[in-house]
Amino acid sequence: MTTGDPLIVLDGVHKWFGPLHVLDDVSLSVDRGEVVVVIGPSGSGKSTLCRAINRLEPINEGTITFDGQPLPAEGKPLAKLRSEVGMVFQSFNLFAHKTILENVTLGPVKVRKEKPAAARERGLALLDRVGIANQADKYPAQLSGGQQQRVAIARALAMQPKAMLFDEPTSALDPEMVGEVLDVMTSLARDGMTMVVVTHEMGFARHAANRVVFMADGKLVEEAAPAEFFANPRSDRAKDFLSKILTH
Amino acid sequence: MGEFLRVLTDNASLFRDGFINTVKLFLIAGVGSLVLGTLLGAMRVSPIPALRAFGATYVNLIRNTPLTLVFAFLVFAVPKLDVNIDYFPSACIALTVYTSAFICEVVRSGVNTVATGQAEAARALGMTFAQVLTLIVLPQALRAMVPPLMSVLIAMLKNTTIAAGFSVLEAGAIPAYMAERGEPQFAVLTWIVIGFLILILPLVVLQRFLERKWAVAR
Numbered sequence: 364m365t366t367g368d369p370l371i372v373l374d375g376v377h378k379w380f381g382p383l384h385v386l387d388d389v390s391l392s393v394d395r396g397e398v399v400v401v402i403g404p405s406g407s408g409k410s411t412l413c414r415a416i417n418r419l420e421p422i423n424e425g426t427i428t429f430d431g432q433p434l435p436a437e438g439k440p441l442a443k444l445r446s447e448v449g450m451v452f453q454s455f456n457l458f459a460h461k462t463i464l465e466n467v468t469l470g471p472v473k474v475r476k477e478k479p480a481a482a483r484e485r486g487l488a489l490l491d492r493v494g495i496a497n498q499a500d501k502y503p504a505q506l507s508g509g510q511q512q513r514v515a516i517a518r519a520l521a522m523q524p525k526a527m528l529f530d531e532p533t534s535a536l537d538p539e540m541v542g543e544v545l546d547v548m549t550s551l552a553r554d555g556m557t558m559v560v561v562t563h564e565m566g567f568a569r570h571a572a573n574r575v576v577f578m579a580d581g582k583l584v585e586e587a588a589p590a591e592f593f594a595n596p597r598s599d600r601a602k603d604f605l606s607k608i609l610t611h
Numbered sequence: 612m613g614e615f616l617r618v619l620t621d622n623a624s625l626f627r628d629g630f631i632n633t634v635k636l637f638l639i640a641g642v643g644s645l646v647l648g649t650l651l652g653a654m655r656v657s658p659i660p661a662l663r664a665f666g667a668t669y670v671n672l673i674r675n676t677p678l679t680l681v682f683a684f685l686v687f688a689v690p691k692l693d694v695n696i697d698y699f700p701s702a703c704i705a706l707t708v709y710t711s712a713f714i715c716e717v718v719r720s721g722v723n724t725v726a727t728g729q730a731e732a733a734r735a736l737g738m739t740f741a742q743v744l745t746l747i748v749l750p751q752a753l754r755a756m757v758p759p760l761m762s763v764l765i766a767m768l769k770n771t772t773i774a775a776g777f778s779v780l781e782a783g784a785i786p787a788y789m790a791e792r793g794e795p796q797f798a799v800l801t802w803i804v805i806g807f808l809i810l811i812l813p814l815v816v817l818q819r820f821l822e823r824k825w826a827v828a829r
Binding site: 419439443448450454458459518 | 658728729731732733734735742747750
């Protein structure tokens with residue numbers, strides 16, 4: 364999967380929330396087609412890292428480049444970049460006043476100026492891919508959490524993004540719905556989508572990731588192939604974290 | 612009771628002209644302040660600091676100025692700058708400028724009721740600020756905005772009576788004319804109260820209708 368062709372590059376990134384140093388000299392390169400899973404304890408800065416890549420969180424120092432271009436600061440160029448990076452949130456964030464199908468077609472029609480008929484056709488195909496085609500005319504509140512998150516993935520895919528960011532996509536789900544969302548993500552990974560996934564799902568990290576990145580206290584502590592990371596974590600911080608979550 | 616009715620029928624044209632002008636003032640200033648107030652509200656939530664500062668300054672300045680002073684500026688001070696506007700348009704402008712500050716705050720509070728994730732998801736799709744606001748945030752903010760919006764509009768409908776002090780013949784000017792004609796003030800004022808009730812009741816019905824129409828599940 365790793366192509367040696369970097370798509371997302373973070374170099375010496377720092378961010379502070381007031382006195383709190385949430386990203387401390389983070390450098391990370393994600394290749395085209397690579398699946399990078401970011402794990403770490405709460406408050407380690409992994410969500411902020413994920414949100415910095417499409418500039419939902421502006422950074423204070425360092426550089427982030429996407430597809431060879433530094434992230435634009437504001438305005439139209441930033442909007443264009445965001446349209447090329449799909450994002451899936453912990454709380455789904457489907458547009459509450461739009462139907463499922465409208466949620467999936469709004470971006471292509473309003474941002475990409477695609478013809479509504481073409482967007483609709485692709486939207487229905489994507490809903491079919493994530494297994495929700497029969498709910499196209501319902502509103503988000505009428506769907507279960509797992510269904511809503513699958514729609515959110517379809518909404519991001521409808522923009523035909525170059526990469527997908529997942530910010531704890533299963534953390535707000537009931538346990539029996541986690542699997543259906545991870546299945547969709549696994550199939551995306553298998554199809555060669557470039558993905559940055561912040562998650563607590565160690566099973567997903569093991570079988571779908573090319574690389575696991577471990578963060579603690581705003582620092583990128585360790586990165587390794589998943590088999591190696593889970594078998595032989597090098598840092599004490601990672602050993603401590605894994606011992607707490609894997610013993611149960 | 613016959614006397615009470617006579618006050619209305621003998622002076623029907625005065626009542627009619629007065630209330631027609633009240634409705635005209637209300638409609639013109641209502642549309643004007645909805646447009647200007649929404650623009651100001653958009654400024655107050657925009658990502659551009661200069662626009663936010665302008666919106667905040669406008670609200671703090673205008674909302675804290677008595678409406679009679681706003682009228683006085685337009686009717687007495689602005690003509691000194693060699694800008695001549697008739698009394699009626701001046702009254703429309705004064706009401707619009709004043710009411711916009713209140714509508715701006717209704718829009719801003721409505722926007723604040725929409726979960727931040729909605730705007731974030733829209734931005735993540737690549738929408739511009741204007742698209743985020745018009746396609747995602749404002750449609751969801753409307754429901755929360757209806758009750759305070761109607762309160763502001765009802766207050767404005769009653770505020771039109773201040774125009775009487777600035778040479779505009781509207782409902783608020785009727786008592787002075789009637790006093791000259793020697794009509795009993797108690798009956799005159801009661802008829803004006805009834806007139807305002809008739810104008811305001813449809814707004815209350817409209818509010819109920821809109822609240823029900825936009826009562827969507829979240």
